[in-house]
Amino acid sequence: MELFKKAVGIMTKSNFITATPKSKVSDIALAMISGEVSGIPVVDKDKKVMGIVTEFDIIRAVKQGKDIKNITTEDIMTKNPITINEDTPVSDITNILETKNIIRVMVVDNSGKLVGIVSRRDILKGVTEIEGAPQIWW
Amino acid sequence: MEVFQKAGGIMTKSNFVIVTPKTKVFDVALAIINGEVSGIPVVDDDKKVVGIITEFDIIRAIKKGKDIKVINTEEIMTKKPITVNEDTALIEIVDILETKHVIRVPVVDKSGKLVGIVSRRDVLKGITEFNGAPQIWL
Numbered sequence: 001m002e003l004f005k006k007a008v009g010i011m012t013k014s015n016f017i018t019a020t021p022k023s024k025v026s027d028i029a030l031a032m033i034s035g036e037v038s039g040i041p042v043v044d045k046d047k048k049v050m051g052i053v054t055e056f057d058i059i060r061a062v063k064q065g066k067d068i069k070n071i072t073t074e075d076i077m078t079k080n081p082i083t084i085n086e087d088t089p090v091s092d093i094t095n096i097l098e099t100k101n102i103i104r105v106m107v108v109d110n111s112g113k114l115v116g117i118v119s120r121r122d123i124l125k126g127v128t129e130i131e132g133a134p135q136i137w138w
Numbered sequence: 139m140e141v142f143q144k145a146g147g148i149m150t151k152s153n154f155v156i157v158t159p160k161t162k163v164f165d166v167a168l169a170i171i172n173g174e175v176s177g178i179p180v181v182d183d184d185k186k187v188v189g190i191i192t193e194f195d196i197i198r199a200i201k202k203g204k205d206i207k208v209i210n211t212e213e214i215m216t217k218k219p220i221t222v223n224e225d226t227a228l229i230e231i232v233d234i235l236e237t238k239h240v241i242r243v244p245v246v247d248k249s250g251k252l253v254g255i256v257s258r259r260d261v262l263k264g265i266t267e268f269n270g271a272p273q274i275w276l
Contacts, residue, residue: 029266036174038241038258055258059232062265094197101239103176120176120193127200128167 007093008086010126011107011116018043018114021050021074025066028073029058041106042077047113049106051077083108086115090126093118145231146224148264149245149254156181156252159188159212163204166211167196179244179252180215186250189215192241221246224253228264231256 017031019040028040032055039054057076062068066075082096083106096105097120104119155173157166157180166178170193180189195214200206204214221244222231234243235258242257 026266029262033259033263033266036259038176055262056236059258059261059265060236063229063232068266091201094201098194098198103241120197121171121174123197124167124193125171127197128164128171128206 005090006086007084007088007090007107007116007118010090010122011086011118012122013116016041016117018047019053019073020044021072021077023073025053025058025061025068025071025073025076028053029068032058039104041114041117042073043114049081049083049108049112049114050074051079052081052104052106053077054103081106083112084118085109090123094123097123143228144224145222145226145228145245145254145256148228148260149224149256150260151254154179154255157191157211158182159210159215161211163191163196163199163206163209163211163214166191167206170196177242179255180211181252185252187219187221187244187246187252188212189217190219190242190244191215219244221250222256223247228261232261235261 017035017037017040019028019042021042031040039052041049042051042053044050053073053076058068061076082100084093086107093105104117106114107116107118109115155169155175155178157178159180169178177190177192179187180191182188191211196206199214220234220238224245231243242255244252245254245256247253
């Protein structure tokens with residue numbers, strides 16, 4: 001159970017979508033709709049975190065009259081997003097999500113490479129596992 | 139295309155999870171995890187919207203030391219949430235989502251009965267349909 005108290009114990013480690021700064025925003029929109037995710041980490045070739053792009057970034061761009069087929073992720077992403085590491089306590093993560101009004105935070109190693117994501121969903125899964133709930137087999 | 143400019147044109151009308159004020163929070167947590175949703179409308183016996191409960195409400199409750207197997211939805215839900223109607227303009231909904239930091243708004247009829255939900259995802263879908271993107275058949 002101790003494991004659930006740190007990012008590493010609850011983070012999503014694989015099978016999530018990433019984008020690059022040059023990804024077309026229209027492709028990101030489709031990835032979000034098809035992949036049922038609300039935000040996607042933006043990484044460079046070395047998998048270093050460059051930013052994060054969310055549903056609302058795209059909605060805002062469209063509202064501003066931008067053509068999402070002609071703009072790339074770097075035009076609308078949040079640069080230098082908050083990141084954590086595998087040892088960050090879940091209580092700290094919860095505080096970050098709450099005070100910054102964000103849904104997810106990226107987990108990086110010492111060199112800034114992406115190793116996972118912790119979302120509100122991951123926290124909820126972690127805490128219900130503690131409570132002994134039936135779990136989905138991932 | 140005109141239809142996408144109002145809540146009625148982009149809202150999710152069926153196949154979404156609802157709960158009542160007496161639903162155990164633990165069951166809501168499982169519904170959120172299994173249903174891949176981040177928030178659930180709370181309705182009374184007449185389907186009138188009385189609240190909304192989100193992932194983060196549950197995380198916050200656990201953080202405060204509450205036992206989610208014992209408490210009911212009404213203890214932690216947001217009461218009297220912002221609602222829209224089918225004729226609410228999309229642009230107005232985007233403003234609500236942005237300024238209130240919410241992910242979704244319930245859509246109600248004149249009597250306050252739930253008829254749908256508009257989420258950021260729904261807005262994004264509506265926008266990409268505008269742009270002629272390939273669509274998921276729902």
